[in-house]
Amino acid sequence: MIAKILLATWLLASLWAIGPLSAAPATVTDIDGAIQPQVAVSSDAVVHVVFGQNDSGKIYHVSSAGSVLAFGQPRQVAALPKLALGKGRGPRVAVSGKSLVVAAISHADGNLYGWTSPDAGTTWSKPQVINDAPGTAAEGLHALASDPRGNVFITWLDSRNKGMQVWGAASADGGLHWGKNLLIYQSPDGSICPCCRPSIAMDDSGRIAVMWRNSLAGARDMHLSLSSDTGKSFAPATKLGEGTWTLDGCPIDGGDLAFNAKGDLLTIWRRDTAIYLTTGSQPEQLLAKDGLRPIIASGKPGPSFLWEANGDLMTSSPSTPAPTPLAQKATHAASASIPGGGSVLVWESQTAGKPALLGELVE
Numbered sequence: 001m002i003a004k005i006l007l008a009t010w011l012l013a014s015l016w017a018i019g020p021l022s023a024a025p026a027t028v029t030d031i032d033g034a035i036q037p038q039v040a041v042s043s044d045a046v047v048h049v050v051f052g053q054n055d056s057g058k059i060y061h062v063s064s065a066g067s068v069l070a071f072g073q074p075r076q077v078a079a080l081p082k083l084a085l086g087k088g089r090g091p092r093v094a095v096s097g098k099s100l101v102v103a104a105i106s107h108a109d110g111n112l113y114g115w116t117s118p119d120a121g122t123t124w125s126k127p128q129v130i131n132d133a134p135g136t137a138a139e140g141l142h143a144l145a146s147d148p149r150g151n152v153f154i155t156w157l158d159s160r161n162k163g164m165q166v167w168g169a170a171s172a173d174g175g176l177h178w179g180k181n182l183l184i185y186q187s188p189d190g191s192i193c194p195c196c197r198p199s200i201a202m203d204d205s206g207r208i209a210v211m212w213r214n215s216l217a218g219a220r221d222m223h224l225s226l227s228s229d230t231g232k233s234f235a236p237a238t239k240l241g242e243g244t245w246t247l248d249g250c251p252i253d254g255g256d257l258a259f260n261a262k263g264d265l266l267t268i269w270r271r272d273t274a275i276y277l278t279t280g281s282q283p284e285q286l287l288a289k290d291g292l293r294p295i296i297a298s299g300k301p302g303p304s305f306l307w308e309a310n311g312d313l314m315t316s317s318p319s320t321p322a323p324t325p326l327a328q329k330a331t332h333a334a335s336a337s338i339p340g341g342g343s344v345l346v347w348e349s350q351t352a353g354k355p356a357l358l359g360e361l362v363e
Helices: 002-012
Strands: 026-029 034-041 047-053 058-064 075-079 092-096 099-105 112-117 142-146 152-158 165-171 182-185 199-202 208-213 222-227 255-259 265-271 274-279 285-288 292-297 304-309 312-316 324-327 331-337 343-351 354-362
Touching (some): 034 343, 034 354, 047 354, 075 112, 099 142, 099 152, 112 152, 208 255, 265 304, 274 304, 304 331, 324 343
Parallel strands (some): 199 255
Antiparallel strands (some): 047 058, 058 075, 092 099, 142 152, 165 182, 199 208, 274 285, 312 324
16 A cells, blocks of 8 residues: 555656656666666566576566665576576566566576566575477577466477477466467478567456567568467467568567557567557557667656667657657666556666666656
């Protein structure tokens, strides 16, 4: 109850179109080697961040509660030999009901592991192997999403049939148990783009959207598949955007997606050097001619769109379409929506010349 009151107070005090709610971002952690942060927010507005530590294989969790970001001391979730980390790889986090779920991949054995916590990260379960074909998640790229009712879905790039494919698995009990693996997409050319991370979004009605970069006839365009039954089945894939990107190689750049308040699916992604947006069935919209690693931040009164350009984190929104700098020396940003409106961003940066993970509440 106190957390909800604090959240409401914060919302009333921060009614602006888009931008940070404080003059300086909060330090998530300055642990040596901390990279690739990911973030999720619980129904009572507790912010949960996970990240990996370079070279050690350790996975950490840290949280912040209240109307401002104030992170405590990170706690170790687990450690994996040769933890997949960097270039879009790293641990993922989701909250479903009272369950906190973390997933990560080991390059040593090529398996995708999951852990759960019933007490907001104080204690963690033993790891579960989620991929049911051993060693097939070795590329290290995956995405995780949940709803408030205990449904969790994970998707990853899988090599069990030689070429890289998109696979997934569902949990109906907050990550305690995972169902049989499901093939979401197989390219008729033998493999999707093998080094671009997939993206996922889930809404409260059971819809799931999975997006990845395909490889078809020399083109590296984004494709999408939808499930209306919490991941039991997926519709045939559809291409995003009107143009195409012919490329003999992997750009190592995925995208992001989210359902808005109206139920429309928003997707943001890169084609060549440009950043594009689609909303529902509307035509693609050019957001920036130059950018990479785009994400969506749900906000109030609407979403904002972010990407990296010239070392800075840029933002745009329907009410403020001109690209605007949000954070300097920022890379590998991630976002999660806050119940009632607004969102939290986390990213890699520096403080006093030292690498650190930073965070910011935005409207």
